Amino acid sequence: MMDDTKFPTPGIYEFPMDSAGQKSFEDLKGKVLSIAKDPDGCQLLRQKLLEGRLEDTQIIFSELKDGICALMMDPFGGVVTGKLFEVCDEEQMNELVSSITSDVRLLMSLCLHSQGPQYLRIFLECLRTPEQISHVISVLTVPLARDEIGSRVISHCFDIFPAKESMPIHYAITNHFLEIAFNEIGSCLLQGLISGSVESLDPRTIISTTLFSGYRLSTQKFGSRVLLHVIGLEIQHMLFYLVDNVLKGAFADLSIDEYGSIVVKKLMGACRGKYAPRIINEIILSPKFLYILVDPCGYSVLEYAKDCCKVSSKDVEVYANMGK
Incomplete structure (x- = not known):
């Protein structure tokens, strides 16, 4: 969750005042997206979200949801999105899941952005249902597994989701095993999973997939590293399977x-x-x-x-x- 004491330095954005001399939120309808990118504006929106008025939250949500990915890459907009995720209800999170996963290229840009993973982790932590979790990580797993920053997001998924809910990651990895194994970062990710770096993940399926793919892995620069890692475990029945069957x-x-x-x-x-x-x-x-x-x-x-x-x-x- 976000630390409410940390936010960007105030800017010089001027907000309309009501008759009592207070900043008027109603008059900002239609301008929320641009306000979120302003240093002073992002503070106002955070404050409105912290106050918890459903009407204000709905206005902010409705105006930000379609541009949420791009906003998460903005230094001030990201602050607003992080707080928005925390106050959204299940139905709103469903809409955000749909918005964030609708454009895979933009989502990948977010994952590989310098601050993107920070707000993506908050988003993942705020997912409400197994269906939301399954949908998001099934879209994310394969492309993220091939990038250094992205693989950290996958590791974070294993950390925050129960074993049952993180199984779609496991399935995606095994279904796209060679694609991941032939990539330098993907190869490192697989070696970590095989070593049992994720307590909630049983590595046997990935090891079995490695053995079954032994010949194709053997002649590839990064794929061979995965196979060498399994051989290095020196488990005799696996070695026998490689010698007497696969190779x-x-x-x-x-x-x-x-x-x-x-x-x-x-x-x-x-x-x-x-x-x-x-x-x-x-x-x-x-x-x-x-x-x-x-x-x-x-x-x-x-x-x-x-x-x-x-x-x-x-x-x-x-x-x-x-x-x-």
Whole structure:
């Protein structure tokens, strides 16, 4: 919630006076949006919202709702929107949800704006129903997951919403998994979720999706980082699934790929003596073995196999001669 003691420095906006010499709010109808962007005007509107008169609140709401996204990016208008969110009833919040999510491009501009996330967090905290929460975060999750500031908004959603109500975020992430994983920021977000950084989120579904997508992740710069993170957990049944199912038949190709070779080495190191021989046998018995031998990435995999898995240089030479 907003701190009522903090607001911008007063400006020089002149308001009409009534017969008693008081600032007249009725005479400001039709001007509320422009007043909200004035340093003195935003204070007047905050005060009116704090006073709690339904008529004043409705006037402010009706004139600001359609331009609410742009107003949240204004240094003075944002102050008004933050207080407006706090006093809106359920029906008004429904209208604001519709307004804020109606233009995804403008919403993304808001999320990536320097002060946008501050007021967006207040908006999220003021959502009244599971339906409102579900609608907003289903629109926000995928684009926000690919931006550093936006990913913080997602993390904030996990913090403020109960596990059940934050499930749409989980569903959106798994449904658009590769799109998020192939992005640098999205990759970092997924690694955090896999590590259990969100207490209310069971990471098993994301881990399962990572394993299932193992081959496509292996050859991507940022996607491979997600897979490497799962391999680093060294959970044996997951390693077996990767070796015996997902990546089976692909280790030769992965060995000569810039990112795939890193995955192969990481997997051999995590498996050690248990499943690593399967990987090594597949590589050295491959028709591509000679090419692997002279490829920089492939050669690094073979060198790692010798150091990590006790494959001798003589064995490598024997298989190289067999392939000639």
